[in-house]
Amino acid sequence: MDPFLHLEAVAVPLPRPNIDTDQIIPARFLSRPREIDHGQFLFHDARRLPGSPEERPDFPLNRPEWREAKVVVGGRNFACGSSRESAVWALHDYGVRCAIAPSFGDIFYNNSLKNGLLPVVLPAEAVAELTAQLEARPGATLRVDLPAQTVTFPDGQVHGFEIDPFAKHCLLEGVDELGFTLTFEEDIAAFERRYGRENTR
Template sequence: MEKFTQLTGIAAPLPMMNVDTDMIIPKQFLKTIRREGLGRNLFDEMRYEDDGKENPDFVLNRPAYREAKILVSGENFGCGSSREHAPWALLDFGIRCVIAPSYADIFYNNCFKNGILPIVLPQEDVDKLMEDAERGANATVTVDLEKQEITGPDGGSIHFDIDPFRKHCLLNGLDDIGLTLERAATIDTFEAEAAQARPWV
């Protein structure tokens, strides 16, 4: 998993509450177990018209936000079914940080397991960042995980809280497999001792 230390990029505004996982990546795109390629169908039903053409009014189709790395949205982001394809699609598009007042628990946990930083902030701070994000190409925001700080385009900063263990995992690029491999030497020692004590197993 790619490490998350500091991220600077365009923040895209999505001022909607209850953005569910079917909106993030509709069910017809869940047939794959590959993480690549899902970005093209991120927010598919909002990004594309019935004839397959892009909806020019959707935020990620606007020129200023096509390379967005941060998404600012409303309460209860990621609600709905527990599909891990939702963070996969965000990540494949290029979004590595979501900022919202609250999240659905399963989506929130899945973000950390896939290298996305979901930041929880009070509504007034989200509103300020939403205003910043409306600036389009001038909506450059920096997220510093080590300092737990978001710096807006005007230089103002907002502190955010994060669980220390999850922070450690993101800073070091550790998913569940990576965490296990951190203890590889201990595992090898255990297996060698077990083989010696019970050679018949």
């Protein structure tokens, strides 16, 4: 998992509320192993014309200004629905490192933190303002500063956000929960040796 410190990138607005995980990655792609690129399935059905591989020109990620976006700005209850971790994989593999919304599906939020994608909760009014700026200036960039826990909008407004300290540490270091545990490998081995000696007397 790559460390997350600072990100200055194009942000794409997807302001509709209740975008669920089945829209982010349709269920028929869930059997694919993690090793493959799940980014190719991101918003698969929404990005394409019905029954056709042809892209819908009106879908935001199909527009040249937003095609390379690394930040998604969603609406209320973004990524609600089923618990599929593949929804995070699809965003991450596409290149998205941060999602900003007034609220998230709880399971998606936690899955994001475990997979190197930073979910940022901002007040609804701030997200609406950010969305308006991005729609007025397609291709505009914003800056996410995880150490400072701030987001700087295209017009220079700075908004703070909250994050669990342990999740923040893991993102900054680029480790998941298992990776964090393995940083104590020597201590664990020493405890096991000591425990073994003390319990074989």
